Amino acid sequence: MIQVTVHKKNQRIVSFEMTGHANFSEHGSDIVCAGVSALAITTVNSIEKLAGYQPIVEVDEVEGGYLYMEVVEDLTKEQEHTTQILLNSLLLGLEDIQSEYQDFLAVTVA
Numbered sequence: 001m002i003q004v005t006v007h008k009k010n011q012r013i014v015s016f017e018m019t020g021h022a023n024f025s026e027h028g029s030d031i032v033c034a035g036v037s038a039l040a041i042t043t044v045n046s047i048e049k050l051a052g053y054q055p056i057v058e059v060d061e062v063e064g065g066y067l068y069m070e071v072v073e074d075l076t077k078e079q080e081h082t083t084q085i086l087l088n089s090l091l092l093g094l095e096d097i098q099s100e101y102q103d104f105l106a107v108t109v110a
Contacts, residue, residue, distance in 0.1 A: 002036055002065075004107045006091055012080075013087040015056075015070040016040075022104040032104045035097050040067055043090040051075070051082040 002022050007015045018040060022032035044067075047055050053072060060066035071083055091109070098105045 001103070002032070002105045004036070004094055004105070006087075006094075006107065006109045008109060012084060013071070013091065015068065016087070016090070018067045019065060021065050022101070024101065024104045032097065032101045036094065036105060039090055039093045039097075040069075043086050044069055046086050047083055050086070051079045053079060055083075 002018060002020045004016060004018045006013055007017075018036065022030050022036065024030045024032040044055060044057060047053070047069075053075065055072060056068075056070040058066070058068040071087075075083065091107070094105070094107045098107045
């Protein structure tokens with residue numbers, strides 16, 4: 001199961017962490033894994049391109065199954081606004097996947 005924890009502070013998403021594997025299907029044809037991965041990677045890349053800064057990112061490139069992203073401090077109001085739109089969009093997408101595949105994805109907001 002993929003576990004996602006979205007961390008909020010003062011109603012702002014400040015980070016998210018994804019761990020585990022969906023195990024919905026065999027490697028290469030797991031639609032839950034593909035959907036979650038596409039949402040997460042697109043969100044990180046969009047923050048870099050559209051908000052114009054490099055968030056703090058940690059991944060396990062050897063074993064896979066781990067991604068952590070944290071919003072940096074001292075953003076402009078525009079960067080913060082763009083970042084929050086993108087992170088809330090990620091959360092909506094993950095919750096949509098979870099509603100259909102709750103045995104393979106758990107999303108927690110803390």
